[in-house]
Amino acid sequence: MNDIITVRGFVASEVKSSTTPGGIATASFRIGSTERRFDRANNVWIDGNTNWFTVQSFRHLAGHVGCSIKKGQRVIVLGKLRLRQWERDGRIYHVAEIDAESVGHDLMWGSANFTRMASNSAQQAPAQAGPGQAADAPWPEGSGDNEAPLPEDDEECDGGDPGSSLEIPVGDDDGDTALVDTATGELLDASA
Secondary structure (H helix, E strand, O other), X not given: OXXXXXXXXXXXXXXXXXXXXXXXXXXXXXXXXXXXXXXXXXXXXXXXEEEEEEEEEEHHHHHHHXXXXXXXXXXXXXXXXXXXXXXXXXXXXXXXXXXEEEXXXXXXXXXXXXXXXXXXXXXXXXXXXXXXXXXXXXXXXXXXXXXXXXXXOHHHHHOOOOOOEEEEEOOOOOOOEEEEEOOOOOEEOXXX
């Protein structure tokens, strides 16, 4: 079964990160998606059934999931649905898995700050920049390479020391920058 599915729900477990014997990064977590419906008789919203899925991600997405997704957060997952079953001790078990293509925070429940990671090819050689491009441009136009490098350690995930900040570009072409708290990912007030 190779059906594409989109699920909104809450992260029900801590993210488990690992590497396959072939060196491919993986990250997985459980997601619960609870149906909500309006009970007109009592004039209240009530919870229905909860569907449980195991979300599996690979390569660059796995690195970003490991750094960004925490237990209890609301997320949206898009990927391929796989239904598996197996037998053990005379009992048949079933599991629904999603091979994730995209994972993101559900902004219906809060706000998030996105930080785009630089690609490996853009960081290698400034001489590779095309005519009319800045040598330090994070993504040369037409390169097609927008894959981000995997984090090497936890320090890259949480940004390092609590209370430290990082200056990042904001907007498109005006050159404005903003300070971001590396521990929380929140924008800092420049006047503070």
